[in-house]
Amino acid sequence: MSALTLPVDDGTRARSQTAELQVLAQRIRALAKRKNAVILAHIYQRLEVQQVSDFIGDSLNLSREAAKTDADTIVFCGVHFMAETAKLLSPAKLVLLPDMKAGCGMADMLTADQTRDFRRRYPGRPLVSYVNTYAEVKAESDICCTSTNAVRVVRSLPDREILFAPDKFLGAFVQKNAPEKKIISWDGYCPTHFVIRPSMVEARKKLSPDALVLAHPECAPEVLEMADYVGSTQGIMDYAARSHRREFIILTEAGLLMRLKDLHPDKRFHSIAPCPHCPYMKYVELEKVLTCLEQERTPIEIPTDIMSRARLSIERMMAIA
Ligand code: 13P
């Protein structure tokens, strides 16, 4: 490295990085307009990716948006199963995921073979699968759910015993809120939420005793016991916006914390230490969003036989949600 390009510590680098991101964002917006593309982003995305998007939401709201858009192309800034859901709901559109490595640790815990085996072990019970599954698993399921509507979806079924996959923690949350049902859960979980432990919450509460604790239902039951509110990413956003309280401890992924801080500079939001990061969500970067739009890569494709069956499980959910 020459002396001229040595990093400087007076804020110049941070400023030029911001300027670079602004130029990228402008190019992305112009290209999206020219190509009649809509950019959808999950709340766990990097802040600069959220800021360039047309719509930011949780899994359920993103599905609704994907179903109703009249754009020719959907650029999905999120993870693979979310982009697949958009494709299931808008099969005629080009759905692009900026980086195919953006998978999901929880979705990886359940294959189609394992799903069939799970069903064989409990014949006659309906299978509710969390939207955090790949299309081939959805194709083996009766109905899907998201963290927003999981309790509603389970309650809509006439059966008492219900198979639930892949998230055992969301399954436990549903069981608590629908005690009339018997939930039989698959043994999966989200690796990002799994690391949140009660001792971390206690340590943060000692530092901020007046803060309300807001948690995602992918956290373990013993963590959810400590929460003042449990809800989806959008649920947490809405709760924090509505609340007259000024200080919150957020028990979910860092992207949501960043967004809350950005939207409500008058309120205080804390994470536990260390702050949970979903590595899959962070694969999507602004440069990749631009390349993806320019070169129309990488498109989501779903085999036809899987497509129709997987779509049915999503449509059944959409009819309830
Ligand atoms: P939401 O449905 O709450 O957006 O959650 C999606 C997700 O992957 C959380 O880990």
Ligand code: SF4
């Ligand atoms: Fe999957 Fe967890 Fe990341 Fe959500 S936070 S995308 S469930 S690994």
